[in-house]
Amino acid sequence: MERKIRVGAVSYLNTKPLIYGLEKGLMADAVQLKLDYPAHIAQQLLDDEIDVGLVPVALIPRLQQHFFVSDYGICCDGPVASVCLFSEVPVNEIKEVLLDYQSRTSVRLARILMKEFWKIDPVISDTREDFRDRIKGTTAGVVIGDRALELRSKATYIYDLGEAWKQFTGKPFVFAAWLSNKSLNGNFVDAFNIANSFGLQQLDEVIRLNPFPHFDMKEYYTKCIDYRLSEDKKPGLRLYLDYLDKFKL
Ligand SMILES: C=C(O[C@@H]1C=C(C(=O)O)C=C[C@H]1O)C(=O)O
Numbered sequence: 001m002e003r004k005i006r007v008g009a010v011s012y013l014n015t016k017p018l019i020y021g022l023e024k025g026l027m028a029d030a031v032q033l034k035l036d037y038p039a040h041i042a043q044q045l046l047d048d049e050i051d052v053g054l055v056p057v058a059l060i061p062r063l064q065q066h067f068f069v070s071d072y073g074i075c076c077d078g079p080v081a082s083v084c085l086f087s088e089v090p091v092n093e094i095k096e097v098l099l100d101y102q103s104r105t106s107v108r109l110a111r112i113l114m115k116e117f118w119k120i121d122p123v124i125s126d127t128r129e130d131f132r133d134r135i136k137g138t139t140a141g142v143v144i145g146d147r148a149l150e151l152r153s154k155a156t157y158i159y160d161l162g163e164a165w166k167q168f169t170g171k172p173f174v175f176a177a178w179l180s181n182k183s184l185n186g187n188f189v190d191a192f193n194i195a196n197s198f199g200l201q202q203l204d205e206v207i208r209l210n211p212f213p214h215f216d217m218k219e220y221y222t223k224c225i226d227y228r229l230s231e232d233k234k235p236g237l238r239l240y241l242d243y244l245d246k247f248k249l
Pocket residue numbers: 010012014038039055056057074080082083102103104105106107144145146148175176
């Protein structure tokens with residue numbers, strides 16, 4: 001029997017619709033699914049511990065070769081709600097910014113926006129563990145995922161990075177895409193696309209299975225996250241990758 005394809009998916013709520021089909025057993029004979037936070041998925045694809053991952057797009061320049069596995073990803077076209085700069089003071093008074101250790105794409109997006117859009121030059125600090133209680137006074141923080149959705153109700157100033165990117169460039173943004181480090185056969189790709197679309201067609205059931213009191217999940221899945229990695233998303237992705245190159249990020 002052929003070895004199963006090792007698939008690494010993001011463990012946040014944003015990914016639940018995409019993996020609902022896989023978790024229901026579609027492709028159970030072909031796929032072994034692991035969940036982790038984005039920075040770990042990125043490392044696992046680099047280390048060849050997985051074959052396919054919902055990988056932060058910031059990893060693309062570091063991969064020797066990469067293939068887009070499906071028509072789905074984690075994108076937005078305007079406010080995304082779960083990727084924000086949280087602060088107790090207005091953006092131009094921020095002195096230090098803590099960057100979420102779980103992120104690879106958004107932390108670099110924040111650096112681009114600070115330089116080019118907000119035109120601020122705070123001290124930028126990486127983190128290695130939970131840092132949310134250090135966001136106070138003039139120290140702000142970039143937080144992603146479910147923890148960001150939760151923080152929204154407590155934060156004073158919320159700068160949504162999807163919204164800021166849209167204001168800055170006029171374009172949608174791609175956070176993560178299903179990428180592989182080797183070419184996979186067309187049958188796998190077709191089945192994977194069908195599995196991805198399964199949950200998107202049954203959002204009410206996905207929401208029922210993953211109750212989350214801090215945010216309206218129907219709104220999150222239908223208005224904030226855009227799951228279609230369609231052609232109209234590509235110019236924004238290219239522009240982001242150009243900025244990574246330009247600023248050596
Ligand atoms: C919209 C989001 O997109 C994500 C952000 C990522 C990143 O910053 O590296 C990677 C995967 C996505 O989960 C989110 O996490 O809230």
